[in-house]
Amino acid sequence: MSAEPERSTEEIKHLRRCINDLVSVIALPATWTGGAPSQIVGNSLDALVSMLSLDFIYARLRESTGTVFTEMVRVGSSWEPKLQPEEIRERLQPWLENDSEKLPVIVREFFGERAIALVPLQLGMLAEIGVIVAGSQRADFPQQTERLVLNIAANQAAIGLQESGLLRTQRQIASDLDQRVAERTRELATINEELIREIGERKKKEEELRVNEEALRLAHGQIARSEERWRSVFENSAIGVALTDLDGRFIAANPVFQKMLGYTEEELEQLRFLDITVEEDREANWGLVQELLKGKRRQFQIEKQYRRKNGGAVWVRNSVSMVTGSEGVPQFLMALSEDVSEQHEAKLALDKARSDLAHVARVSTLSALTASIAHEVNQPLSGIVTNASTCLRMLDSNPPNLEGARETARRTIRDGNRASEVITRLRALFSKKSASFEPFDLNEAAKEVIALSGGELQRNRVIVQTELASELPSVLGDRIQIQQVILNLIRNASDAMSAVDDRPRELLVETEREESGTVRLRVRDTGTGINPEIEEKLFDAFHTTKGDGMGIGLSVSRSIMERHQGRLWAIRNEGHGAAFLFSIPCSTNT
Amino acid sequence: MQRPLVAVVDDDESVRESLPDLLGEFGFDSKVFQSAEEFLVSASVGQTKCLVLDIAMPGMTGFDLQQELKVRGQSIPIIFITAQKDDTVRTRALKQGAVGFLAKPFSDTALLSALNTALGLR
Numbered sequence: 001m002s003a004e005p006e007r008s009t010e011e012i013k014h015l016r017r018c019i020n021d022l023v024s025v026i027a028l029p030a031t032w033t034g035g036a037p038s039q040i041v042g043n044s045l046d047a048l049v050s051m052l053s054l055d056f057i058y059a060r061l062r063e064s065t066g067t068v069f070t071e072m073v074r075v076g077s078s079w080e081p082k083l084q085p086e087e088i089r090e091r092l093q094p095w096l097e098n099d100s101e102k103l104p105v106i107v108r109e110f111f112g113e114r115a116i117a118l119v120p121l122q123l124g125m126l127a128e129i130g131v132i133v134a135g136s137q138r139a140d141f142p143q144q145t146e147r148l149v150l151n152i153a154a155n156q157a158a159i160g161l162q163e164s165g166l167l168r169t170q171r172q173i174a175s176d177l178d179q180r181v182a183e184r185t186r187e188l189a190t191i192n193e194e195l196i197r198e199i200g201e202r203k204k205k206e207e208e209l210r211v212n213e214e215a216l217r218l219a220h221g222q223i224a225r226s227e228e229r230w231r232s233v234f235e236n237s238a239i240g241v242a243l244t245d246l247d248g249r250f251i252a253a254n255p256v257f258q259k260m261l262g263y264t265e266e267e268l269e270q271l272r273f274l275d276i277t278v279e280e281d282r283e284a285n286w287g288l289v290q291e292l293l294k295g296k297r298r299q300f301q302i303e304k305q306y307r308r309k310n311g312g313a314v315w316v317r318n319s320v321s322m323v324t325g326s327e328g329v330p331q332f333l334m335a336l337s338e339d340v341s342e343q344h345e346a347k348l349a350l351d352k353a354r355s356d357l358a359h360v361a362r363v364s365t366l367s368a369l370t371a372s373i374a375h376e377v378n379q380p381l382s383g384i385v386t387n388a389s390t391c392l393r394m395l396d397s398n399p400p401n402l403e404g405a406r407e408t409a410r411r412t413i414r415d416g417n418r419a420s421e422v423i424t425r426l427r428a429l430f431s432k433k434s435a436s437f438e439p440f441d442l443n444e445a446a447k448e449v450i451a452l453s454g455g456e457l458q459r460n461r462v463i464v465q466t467e468l469a470s471e472l473p474s475v476l477g478d479r480i481q482i483q484q485v486i487l488n489l490i491r492n493a494s495d496a497m498s499a500v501d502d503r504p505r506e507l508l509v510e511t512e513r514e515e516s517g518t519v520r521l522r523v524r525d526t527g528t529g530i531n532p533e534i535e536e537k538l539f540d541a542f543h544t545t546k547g548d549g550m551g552i553g554l555s556v557s558r559s560i561m562e563r564h565q566g567r568l569w570a571i572r573n574e575g576h577g578a579a580f581l582f583s584i585p586c587s588t589n590t
Numbered sequence: 591m592q593r594p595l596v597a598v599v600d601d602d603e604s605v606r607e608s609l610p611d612l613l614g615e616f617g618f619d620s621k622v623f624q625s626a627e628e629f630l631v632s633a634s635v636g637q638t639k640c641l642v643l644d645i646a647m648p649g650m651t652g653f654d655l656q657q658e659l660k661v662r663g664q665s666i667p668i669i670f671i672t673a674q675k676d677d678t679v680r681t682r683a684l685k686q687g688a689v690g691f692l693a694k695p696f697s698d699t700a701l702l703s704a705l706n707t708a709l710g711l712r
Contacts (some may be wrong), residue, residue, distance in 0.1 A: 068649030102601050378673040382694035386612055389698035393615040408611060 018145035021051045025153045032160045037061055038070065040164060042155040045074040045132070046375055052146050053134050054117060055079045058088040060096070061130035061161070069130070083111070092118065092133060103127065106142070117141045121154040129161050226272070240316070240337035243323075246293060248272040248286075260316070260339050262309035273335070278305040278313060292322045293330060303340065315344040375421050383415035437564075439474040439587030441484070442519055443511055449486045450509060453494070460494050460505065467510040475519050476587040477564045485557040485568070489523040489580045492553065496527025496577065503576060517586050518566065524579040530572050538570055557582075593619045594709060595637045599629050600644035600671070601653065605694075609642065616702055626650035630658065638666050640689075640708040642701075645679065646671040656686060669707035671696065 028047060032040045041059045049057050054076050061070045071085040089096065091109045107118040116135045119142050122131035132154050134142070142150065158482035234241055240257030246248050250268040258265055261276060274282050281304035287298045299321035305313045319336040394401040449538065450464060457464055475482075490507065497505040504571040508524040539558045554568070566584035573579060596610045596618045606622040613620040626643075627650055631640040645652035652670055659666060669690035670683045683691045690704030 181624070377696040379602050380604060382671075382673070382696065383602075385695035385697065386605070386608040387591050390608060390612040391614055393612070397615070404611060408608070411604070411608060418604075 014145060015141075018149065019105075021145075021149045022152060024051065025149055025156055029154070029160050032164070035160070035164060036076070037161050038072070039165055040157055040160040041130075042072060043134075044153050045072065048132075048134065048150065049074040049076055051149065052134065052136070053138075054134050055114075056083050056088070056135045057128060058085060058092075058133040058135070059123075060085075060089065060133075062128065087111070089131060090120075092120070093130075095120075096131060103131070111135075119150060121150055123154055123158040123161065124255075129158050129165075132157070187434055238306055240335075240339070242268070242273070242335045242337060244273055244333045244335070246332065248274055248289065248333070251332060257337055260308075260314060261306055261338065267309070276306050276308075278307055281305060289320070289333065292320065292333070293334075295567050296309070298322070303344075314339055315341040377419060380415045380419035380422060384412050384419065387412040387415060394516070437477055438479065440479040440482075441472070442475050442521060442584070443468040443472050444508055445479055445483050446486055446511065446521065449483050449490065453487065453490050456491070457494055457507065460498055462494050462497060462505045462507050465506065465508045467508065469510075470514045472511055472513060472519060473586040473588060475584045477566075477584055481560050482564070482584065485560050485582060486521065486523070488553045488557050489582075492580065493525035493527060493577075494521050496525050496529075498527075500527055500576075513586075514583060516583075516590075518583040519586055520581060520583045522579050522581045524573065524577065526573075526575070526577040529576060530570060530578045554580075593617055595619045595621065595634065595642045596642060596705065597629060597634055597666075598622045599624075599626055599639040599641045599647075599652070600642075601625060601647045603642065605644070605671070606708040612698055612701070616705065618705070626652070626655035626658075629655070634637060635659075635664060635666075638704060641666045641668045643668050643670055645670055645683070653682070653686070656688070660687075668706045669701070 025044075025483050028043060031043060035043075041061060045057050045059055048054065049152060054074075056073055056075045056079055059071070062068075063070065070091060073085040073088060075083050091111075092107070095104060095107075103120045103122055105119070109116055109118055114137045116137050119134045121132040121134065123132060132150075132355060134150055136142070193400045208413070233253075234254050237254055237256060242250060242253040242257045242259050247273045250265075253261075253263075253265050253268050254396060258268070261268070262274075263271070277285055281302075285302055285304060288297075288302060291297050292300065299319060301317065301319050303315065303317045305315055307414060309313055311329050317338045317340045321334050322330050323334050325331045331359070349493075387408040389525050391405045391412060394405040394408065446468065447466070450466065452465075486509075490509070493507050494505075497507070503526055506526045508522075510522045510524070512520050514520075539554050558568045561582050561584065566582055568582040570578055570580045596613050598606060598613075598620060600606055600609075600622075601624055603624075606624065610620040610622060621630065621632075621634050621638075625647060629635065629641075643652040643655060650658070652668075652672075656668055667689040669692060670688050671692045671694055672679060672683075672695045679687075680691045680693075689708040692700055692704060
């Protein structure tokens with residue numbers, strides 16, 4: 001029983017030790033959690049060199065790139081001097097470099113004088129992770145149990161390394177991923193900001209564009225409407241409108257202007273305005289244009305005559321102004337041209353009428369008022385007669401009073417000369433043709449007088465109204481003398497209101513047909529009225545209520561009316577003022 | 591023997607010059623005034639036996655003077671002389687009590703006749 005039990009005891013002891021080692025080896029990975037490869041391998045190497053009482057143990061790990069290796073070595077306490085990993089690698093080089101599948105089971109090498117059994121263990125199925133080499137100088141190395149422990153430890157390490165590598169890879173991937181996500185996020189954020197900014201800008205630009213387009217559309221509309229309006233004003237203007245360049249050549253002319261001149265617009269474009277201005281107006285007209293061009297005046301008015309295409313003349317009143325560009329540079333001339341031919345004719349007629357009336361005023365004053373004429377003529381005649389009579393009486397007396405006769409004869413001659421002068425003056429006054437009786441329209445005659453008195457009435461702040469009967473029959477008489485009467489009545493009415501300030505100064509001129517085959521004209525005022533005391537004297541010659549009057553107006557007027565088989569009278573108004581009326585026979589009645 | 595006083599009121603100088611000589615030939619004394627106002631303030635009003643009076647004058651007319659004298663109770667016979675031949679004036683003058691109405695120019699005999707009438711009435 002000595003050898004067998006001894007051996008069994010030894011064996012059991014050995015096995016127990018092996019199992020303890022295995023348990024320790026299996027427990028190793030618990031400390032590796034999250035560990036680095038060097039920690040895993042180092043930890044394994046430390047455990048193995050200690051458990052198996054190895055002389056040394058060597059590990060060589062392939063880095064992830066595959067071409068770089070990490071080496072480490074652990075040496076047992078009995079090994080002196082220290083062993084460097086390079087020495088072991090050099091011994092194993094021949095087969096370490098070879099195909100990992102061909103790793104030998106055991107290699108015996110001398111280190112110094114010591115024969116060392118080297119046991120290579122692959123990490124990973126094909127040693128793709130690395131190699132561990134355990135070395136011991138014991139002859140029985142490696143026992144089966146030791147090989148078991150070594151293999152399991154190597155497997156454990158390989159698994160740990162793989163897990164570590166995976167973890168690292170995962171972490172790396174996760175980190176990379178995080179980084180990429182972060183980068184991408186940053187990129188996205190940047191892009192997003194960029195986009196937001198771009199969107200904002202685009203929106204802004206779109207809004208600006210929209211606003212601009214709207215403004216443009218409105219502006220176009222306004223321009224179109226404005227052009228349309230101005231074109232319409234130009235085309236439909238009631239007065240002529242013409243544009244010329246600065247030399248006066250026509251650029252455009254509206255229909256009224258064309259019609260007024262008898263030229264088409266095309267024909268006008270071949271002409272300067274001076275070409276169609278009558279000779280006598282050209283110099284003054286061009287002078288005014290020069291003042292415009294020199295900036296001496298902004299515009300001017302001129303009344304002148306154009307020569308129409310058919311040779312006739314037309315009176316126009318032109319308002320000419322300079323049209324300047326944006327920088328005040330003269331561009332063209334614009335003339336607003338009004339045909340005033342009729343007004344001009346009316347003015348000429350009015351001037352003539354005024355002259356006629358003025359003449360009649362003199363003529364009628366003298367011819368109708370014999371008293372006035374007599375006063376002029378008879379005064380010296382009276383002197384002549386008296387002096388001559390006295391002279392004769394003095395000569396006839398006994399003895400003759402020669403001295404007195406001489407004196408009275410001298411006076412007679414003097415008065416004779418005076419009378420002659422008076423007659424010369426009167427002949428001059430009467431030189432115009434005498435009054436003629438013809439049918440005429442009393443309304444028209446009255447209107448002319450009202451127009452003639454317009455300025456004076458306006459100055460006196462008199463409001464004139466007319467109520468002229470329509471279809472009034474014509475009357476027979478001297479139109480100008482009747483107008484003189486109307487003028488006289490209107491002036492009297494105006495004068496009678498000159499002191500009136502507490503009520504409107506109203507003048508009403510009315511005409512109406514009367515039953516008796518006559519026409520009546522009434523001039524009614526709101527003046528001071530007729531004082532009862534002077535009512536009788538109203539139509540007397542030399543009676544006047546005016547400070548500067550002659551007192552012959554109403555007297556003359558009544559004489560004129562009487563000579564027309566008419567009459568003139570006055571009535572007091574119920575309110576203020578007076579009315580003077582005359583009636584005159586209709587022409588068909590006589 | 592005192593000669594009767596005839597006053598002449600006329601704004602016309604030739605009348606004032608010529609009439610006194612003629613009136614003198616007729617045997618009257620005379621005084622001339624160039625306006626009605628001048629006559630009214632003179633001392634002659636009371637002595638005047640006849641007034642030869644122009645109608646148309648600046649200021650008071652002949653008619654105005656006639657009226658004024660009537661108001662004052664002075665009944666002096668008046669012979670109007672006027673350069674107007676207007677019948678309305680003549681009618682009015684005579685209606686208001688004038689003794690005579692002579693249109694200029696008048697004859698010396700017409701004046702003398704009117705003066706005699708005027709003074710004979712008195």
